[in-house]
Amino acid sequence: MSVTKKAVEKKATRAAFGDEIVRLGESNKDIYVVDIDIGKSCKTDKFIEKFPMQHINVGIAEQNGAGIAAGLATTGKIPFISTYAVFGSLRMAEQIRQEVCYPNLNVKIACSHGGLTPGNDGGSHQAIEDMGVMRSFPNMTVIMGADYHSTRKLIAEAAAMYGPVYLRFTRDAVPMIYDENETFEIGKAKQLRDGADIAIIANGDTVRLAIEAAEQLEQNGVSVKLLDMHTIKPLDVDAVKDCLDIGRIITVEDHNILNGLGSAVAEVIAEAGKGQLARIGVQDRFGESAPYEKLLEINGITVENIIAKANKLLTN
Amino acid sequence: MFSTPLVIQVYKYMSLQEDHLGTGVWHMQQTSVEQLKQHAIELRKTAVTMVYEAQSGHPGGSLSAADVISALYFREMNVDPANPKWEDRDRFVLSKGHVAPIQYAALALRGFVSNESVYTLRQYGSPFQGHPDMKKCPGIDISTGSLGQGLSCAVGMAIAGQRDEKDYRVFAMVGDGECQEGQIWEAIQAAVKYKLDNLIVFVDNNRLQIDGFCEDVMPLLDLEKKFDAFGFDTTRIDGHSMEQIVETLDTFAKQKNGKPKCIVCDTVKGKGVSYMEDQAAWHGTAPNKEEFELAIKELEGGLPV
Numbered sequence: 001m002s003v004t005k006k007a008v009e010k011k012a013t014r015a016a017f018g019d020e021i022v023r024l025g026e027s028n029k030d031i032y033v034v035d036i037d038i039g040k041s042c043k044t045d046k047f048i049e050k051f052p053m054q055h056i057n058v059g060i061a062e063q064n065g066a067g068i069a070a071g072l073a074t075t076g077k078i079p080f081i082s083t084y085a086v087f088g089s090l091r092m093a094e095q096i097r098q099e100v101c102y103p104n105l106n107v108k109i110a111c112s113h114g115g116l117t118p119g120n121d122g123g124s125h126q127a128i129e130d131m132g133v134m135r136s137f138p139n140m141t142v143i144m145g146a147d148y149h150s151t152r153k154l155i156a157e158a159a160a161m162y163g164p165v166y167l168r169f170t171r172d173a174v175p176m177i178y179d180e181n182e183t184f185e186i187g188k189a190k191q192l193r194d195g196a197d198i199a200i201i202a203n204g205d206t207v208r209l210a211i212e213a214a215e216q217l218e219q220n221g222v223s224v225k226l227l228d229m230h231t232i233k234p235l236d237v238d239a240v241k242d243c244l245d246i247g248r249i250i251t252v253e254d255h256n257i258l259n260g261l262g263s264a265v266a267e268v269i270a271e272a273g274k275g276q277l278a279r280i281g282v283q284d285r286f287g288e289s290a291p292y293e294k295l296l297e298i299n300g301i302t303v304e305n306i307i308a309k310a311n312k313l314l315t316n
Numbered sequence: 317m318f319s320t321p322l323v324i325q326v327y328k329y330m331s332l333q334e335d336h337l338g339t340g341v342w343h344m345q346q347t348s349v350e351q352l353k354q355h356a357i358e359l360r361k362t363a364v365t366m367v368y369e370a371q372s373g374h375p376g377g378s379l380s381a382a383d384v385i386s387a388l389y390f391r392e393m394n395v396d397p398a399n400p401k402w403e404d405r406d407r408f409v410l411s412k413g414h415v416a417p418i419q420y421a422a423l424a425l426r427g428f429v430s431n432e433s434v435y436t437l438r439q440y441g442s443p444f445q446g447h448p449d450m451k452k453c454p455g456i457d458i459s460t461g462s463l464g465q466g467l468s469c470a471v472g473m474a475i476a477g478q479r480d481e482k483d484y485r486v487f488a489m490v491g492d493g494e495c496q497e498g499q500i501w502e503a504i505q506a507a508v509k510y511k512l513d514n515l516i517v518f519v520d521n522n523r524l525q526i527d528g529f530c531e532d533v534m535p536l537l538d539l540e541k542k543f544d545a546f547g548f549d550t551t552r553i554d555g556h557s558m559e560q561i562v563e564t565l566d567t568f569a570k571q572k573n574g575k576p577k578c579i580v581c582d583t584v585k586g587k588g589v590s591y592m593e594d595q596a597a598w599h600g601t602a603p604n605k606e607e608f609e610l611a612i613k614e615l616e617g618g619l620p621v
Contacts, residue, residue: 053479056510064468064502071472074450074458075403075480079472094462095499099469103450103459 010173013205014112016151017169018043021080021110024159025051031159032072032079034058036065042082042112062087066095066107073105078159084118085111085168089130100164101137107164109134110155114144114168115205115254116282116299119292126287126295127168132259134166135233141186142233144168146207147177153184154230161186172292174205177228187231189239195223198310199243202252203229203261206280206301210252213306222310232261240268247275248313252306254296257281276316278309347391349558355425356386356558360588361615362421362434368608370438373446376598378418380522380555380583381489387561388487389422397427400454406484407457407473411466411500412491412520413447414600420444420453428455464497466490467517471503474515474576489518493525496534501546504576508547511574516565517548519578520555522585524596543578555581588615 025031025047033044035057048055056072058065062083069079081088088111089096100107111130118125134142143158143165145151151169158165165186184190189201193214202210207228214224225246227239243249249269251262262279269275282299296302360382367373389395393406410419420434429443436442443453447461457473460466470488477484490500507515519539527533536542544550551568553560561581569577585599586592589611603611 056475056506058502058506059509061499061502061505063465063499064471064506067465067468067499067503068472068475068506071458071469071474072476073472074407074469075473075476077476095465095468098460098462099458099465 009176011148011176012171012173013145013148013151013169014043014171016145016148017082017110017112017155017167018046020152020155022046022050024156025054028078028159029054030077032056032077034065034069034072034079034081036060036062036081036083036087038083042084042110044082062091063095066092067099069107070095070099070103070105073107078106078108080108080110082110084113084125085115085127085130086113086125089127089133089166093133096164097137101139104139104163106162108158108167109165110167110169112169113171115170116287116295117171117205117254117292119172119295120289122289123286128256128282128287129259131166131168131232131255131261132263135259135264139164140233141165141231143186143231144204145230146204146228147174149176149178149180149182150184150190150228150230153182154186157184157186168204170205175208177207177211184230187234187236189236190228190230191226191239192228193224193226195225196246197223197248197314199225199227199246199249200252200306200310201227201229201240201243201249201261201265203232205254206252209301209303210306213303213310216303216307217310222314229261232264235264235268237268240265241272244269244272244275248310249275250278250280250306250309250313252301253281254301255281256284258284276313278313280305280309349562352386352390352562353558355390356383357588357615358425359386359418359421361612362424363417364589364603364608364611364615366417366420366434366437366444367602369435371602372438373417373602374414374600375417375589375603376524376585376592376595377412377415377491377520377522379587379589379592380585381412381415381418381520382587383556383558384489384518384520384561384581385418385422387558387565389426391562392565393487394484395426395455397455400428404482404484407470407486409458409466409470409473409486409488410448410460411470411488412463412494413460413466416444416446416448419448423453423455429453463491463494464499467500467503468506470515470517471507471510471512474507474512475510477514478510478512485514485516487516487518489520492519492521492523492536492539493530493533495519495536495539496530504543504546504548507576512576513572513574515576516569517576517578519580520583521580522583524585524594524599526596526599528596540580543580547575548578549573549575550578550580552580552582555583556587590614
């Protein structure tokens with residue numbers, strides 16, 4: 001794979017949703033968007049303008065939005081519910097369980113404002129449990145792309161597969177990592193580096209941090225394997241097992257350290273009975289109003305902490 | 317609207333026999349109100365027997381819903397038992413999913429499933445889950461069971477039908493107790509916003525929920541007025557009067573005026589089995605052998621109207 005060197009351009013991955021859903025809507029009239037009032041913020045405005053007959057806005061009523069999407073799906077539509085991650089995973093959690101996952105309907109839940117990215121909105125709006133909740137539901141696929149292009153590709157893949165998918169995007173701009181020709185497969189980790197000393201498994205907006213940490217570690221003679229685990233369910237178990245020979249694994253995520261990527265990887269490692277793991281993520285505490293980068297810092301979701309964890313594992 | 321008793325003799329009805337031949341040709345047949353009443357008795361007997369055999373299930377609400385279910389499945393709904401997923405079919409959403417036995421009884425009598433199979437209710441491997449499961453049972457248009465959620469799904473189906481310019485209609489049944497769920501009112505708002513005159517909602521207004529009378533647990537006030545205030549076309553009938561049900565479906569429910577329809581059906585929980593009537597205790601209790609035999613005897617005696 002080719003990592004774009006000019007990693008200066010930044011885009012929020014919610015913009016990837018706004019752009020890709022228009023492309024999907026053009027080619028398939030069964031693609032619907034179910035907005036829950038915050039369409040502008042979730043970037044569905046272009047879709048609304050072009051395809052009003054494929055758009056529904058239920059107002060501030062998440063539970064109903066999920067149910068309507070399920071009803072649409074029974075008729076062959078492919079609805080994308082669009083809202084913020086904290087509401088899309090929690091306010092409508094039971095509706096997703098009962099009316100989407102239980103009957104295994106073809107509904108996609110596309111959520112902006114994932115993780116700590118809605119920094120200044122405060123802890124009420126930061127989604128730190130969402131992927132863990134969604135991961136608990138049978139039939140659900142759970143995805144967070146690392147940048148604009150990968151997110152677009154994964155949205156397209158989600159639309160092409162049958163079944164419920166939870167997609168999580170950033171509110172804030174994050175660096176472009178991949179070029180637009182890169183391909184992605186749901187449930188298949190993207191290897192960004194191969195190495196022998198340390199394996200770093202990251203997802204979403206933390207992949208950029210993992211790339212930087214890996215570069216600095218390499219400069220100090222540490223050989224790093226780096227995976228972008230954009231799909232935490234179904235987890236690419238083989239890719240994790242391939243890290244077991246290295247034996248020193250670090251997970252990095254913008255999510256609570258409980259039930260997210262770190263937990264999913266831990267399950268594989270524990271069952272294999274070998275390897276050491278260090279998990280980097282939100283420290284099981286609610287956020288507060290602060291710049292996004294500050295919130296990452298107070299939770300240790302930083303390049304420096306990845307390097308520190310790597311060095312600690314190497315000296316064990 | 318029902319001050320004058322209506323005498324309605326015959327109604328159109330899609331032929332079961334033709335379905336079974338698999339010709340795909342629909343033949344109109346005449347079904348009388350009397351036949352619909354007889355079907356309702358059969359549905360009640362089957363539902364009570366299912367719950368008795370399973371020693372588990374919800375007889376009270378099944379019995380209050382039976383007459384509307386009979387009218388829908390044996391007269392009103394355009395469905396094809398040989399092709400349960402037919403895309404132009406009318407849809408039925410049992411939002412109060414716990415009364416699944418009465419819907420299963422209708423699916424059996426209508427020919428979607430065999431008459432004997434429904435007695436596997438709630439057993440391992442059965443298509444007849446404790447609450448309706450669209451993945452397992454033919455003729456179930458959406459899985460339900462968690463109260464307050466089915467109506468939203470019905471709204472989604474109705475929007476799809478409207479956007480696709482299909483003629484199908486979506487019938488939904490909600491419980492009065494279920495209307496305590498906030499999501500019901502979210503769904504109602506959306507049905508009005510999207511002018512879903514292809515959506516017909518029945519409220520099975522049996523006045524009881526698990527913990528007792530709705531009035532005591534959480535008063536619902538006047539549901540007819542509430543639906544009306546939210547923008548539905550609303551009427552209120554005796555939910556055990558087949559004449560009123562049929563008349564309402566024939567006239568009120570067929571108005572294409574850009575407004576969703578609500579029919580508040582005043583019903584009696586446990587209707588037709590004397591010791592179950594108006595008893596919250598029979599919400600989710602199975603009868604023992606003596607009780608079951610008495611229930612069947614009473615039902616075979618016909619319903620006093």
